Amino acid sequence: MGEIAIAATVSHAPGITGFRAAAGAQGDRYYAGMAKLREAFEGAKPDVVLEIYDDHFTNFYVDNMPAICVGVGASHFGPAEEESFLKIQRRDVPGHPEPAWSLVREAFNSGFDLSISHKLLLDHGSMVPLHFVTPSMNVPVVPIIVNDVIEPMPLPTRVYELGKLIRNVIARRPKGERVALLGTGGISHWVGTPEMGRIDKDFDEWFLETAEKGKGRKLAALTPEELGKHGNGAHELRNWIAVYGAIGDRRGEIATYEAPIPWCCGCGAIIYRM
């Protein structure tokens, strides 16, 4: 029986690594908080990271847009963005087909027909958080892409169910397999609209506190319109909700929250030590 070694829900705004200096003292505090997450991650010694995030029109366009796509490949490549922009070195990122296929088989056996990809290009949504928790990219990653970028998007309740499926899959994995769960994106932000740079601090604090108390089921009940009140970028919180479906009412610890305008995003992270 496998186990969830650690879980975390974290922001992935490209500004975090791409324009750190522009955020001044806010950026320094954010990095200090992320150092706590890195320490917890390393202490948990995971064998694999299941990372739930959204693809920003890197792999997929609307000629064929998967609702949920699992990266089953033996390796991926990332980041898609230029190094001069994201400040993260481009490289192959190891995948892990065995747990990836366990997830896919279990999904199809339970009426959850996911898409799959044998080769993914990982963008900032994946690489910014990985850069903090596993900067040398030595822990294999199973990317799980949820469409949070263009309508129609899966309902928050649906991705919460995905989280429960993930928990069941982990339970059936070989004894001792240690899985790290990452859900990335959010918190409040608008991307590519006139509102870009606007941040809803009250909502962000409410969301973080609710999640920290283990009340993820309440967050899963938010409608798409309720999420969208806090930016098109807030739709990414589905990726956090998926993690909450897997960890249930587990309580966490807010590692950091900052709202730097140059990053155009309310950025935060919660650690769940399992």
Added chain:
Amino acid sequence: MGAYEVGRLIFDLRKDEHLAEEFRANRDGVLERYRLTQEEKKAIRNKDVKFIYQLGVNPYLIIGAGGCLGLSRVELILALADAGPHPTERTTTYPGPSPAVTEQLKKMAAGAGPAHPSQMKPSGGRRTT
């Protein structure tokens, strides 16, 4: 024509470094290969990101169009100031730009804010997927 085709061009330019290089050298030649109206081609040549947004191209592609349009990230956001709610992404609310944010972005523009590349080049010309 329309949001699909303009969005497709932006998507392709970000994905394919060779196309992006060709676009830099021969923009009109590349534009001819897409099914764009004269008005759409003109908007691309004139860096008219507001037109492209109001056409319905998804905002994530809008922010990614800075490089091919020749706009920095901050210039692009400011150019959208009065573009209004997105015409097709309806589960999101659009309260309009925050004046405090606009002020800060203008300061950043004066100091040349960071650009946003339109293309995401695979390294060394090798295919990555």
